[in-house]
Amino acid sequence: MTQNIYDTPDFFAGYSQLPRSVHGLDGAPEWPALRAMLPPLDGARMLDLGCGFGWYARWMRSQGAASVEGIDVSENMLARARELTQDPAITYRHDDLETAVLGEGAFDLAFSVLALHYIVDLAGLLGRIHAALAPGGRLVVHMEHPIFMAPSSPDFAKDNKGRRFWPLDRYLEEGPRTTDWLAPGVVKQHRMLSTTLNHVMDAGFALERVEEWRPTDAAIAQAPRMAAERDRPMFLFFAARR
């Protein structure tokens, strides 16, 4: 089963203070780029895999989605999501994406933010997502980029000329990566970008778009520390069609 780090007290406390937890979508600098990958939402039945506090679920409904089913492994996050949601067309379910039953053909859009890099059996999950979508349904995923996840020492460093670099190693060695982020011992599953995309195609999806998120020039002008995000990608997005 997937590690449920979100219900570790230190992790949950830290995560709850991130800008994206406090301010929702406006606190996520990559949101405009992700939003641009979404299909028309009007009337869509949506599945939110790793729904967290429900920010995306509520936004999807505000854009005309007919319903949203959010699934998350974290009871803490779901409790907060329920507090923040007054909408009977949004339902939340406590379940583990590694094994959750997703049904057959009942959704028009499967959406997932920052969850799939925790999944051990990604091929299995993608097969269940494919079956859960109606023909023509879409999958839109936002996940941690494998360049960000791969290294033994995943922090920027500087060379003897003072030039910042990302010390990439083990990119082609797939398997768990354990880091200390908000709490010790957070376990993620590293896969090459090609492996993830091949799993998507092998599940029966037609790949439509792949994005490696980079901040805009305007965003860097406002927050110069974001220039580092041009050195290595933190987020991978992709869109596919059943």
Add this chain to the structure above:
Amino acid sequence: MTQNIYDTPDFFAGYSQLPRSVHGLDGAPEWPALRAMLPPLDGARMLDLGCGFGWYARWMRSQGAASVEGIDVSENMLARARELTQDPAITYRHDDLETAVLGEGAFDLAFSVLALHYIVDLAGLLGRIHAALAPGGRLVVHMEHPIFMAPSSPDFAKDNKGRRFWPLDRYLEEGPRTTDWLAPGVVKQHRMLSTTLNHVMDAGFALERVEEWRPTDAAIAQAPRMAAERDRPMFLFFAARR
């Protein structure tokens, strides 16, 4: 126009001595993985974009391809290819892939090894390749991986624990990269992996497979220095269908 570094005397002399130039496909450790991406070749009309010495063209014919048209910008390489080839079904053309006329629907397989990372107008070339293929025709590409191409200083380094790493930077800054390899001032065109794949899909292709080449355990046992190839990918392959 594409830089024609292959006709620089130092570059050509150095390139001619690489194992893959001397021994052909057997000198390229990634060849078995690339071969596995090829469709059935029997009767196929093949276009080889950046054909070099013609090693792939001759192999394709040995596997039943009906014809091969090889295109290369290097007159030196084409002269050697013609010396090595006695087969009227293989033709060689001196042309620049940036602008070469590829015709309409006359090929079943477009194949390219270590050439597309030199192309400035990749979207334009992919559009011409798409038009040159018959419906159902395949595109199989082997090119330099953007992780390999991106850095300011594209060489392995070691940290203060003696651990080898690849100093990645500028991955999300697309544009020319100039390196000294066999000759000074070799110019390649860096694009993110996502950009290359989106160009393929935008040209009308259905993406079928993406591979980031890694040496097998057996290859590393034979040549331990190849273990470094697990730290960062050197080669990107992809297969797509018109």
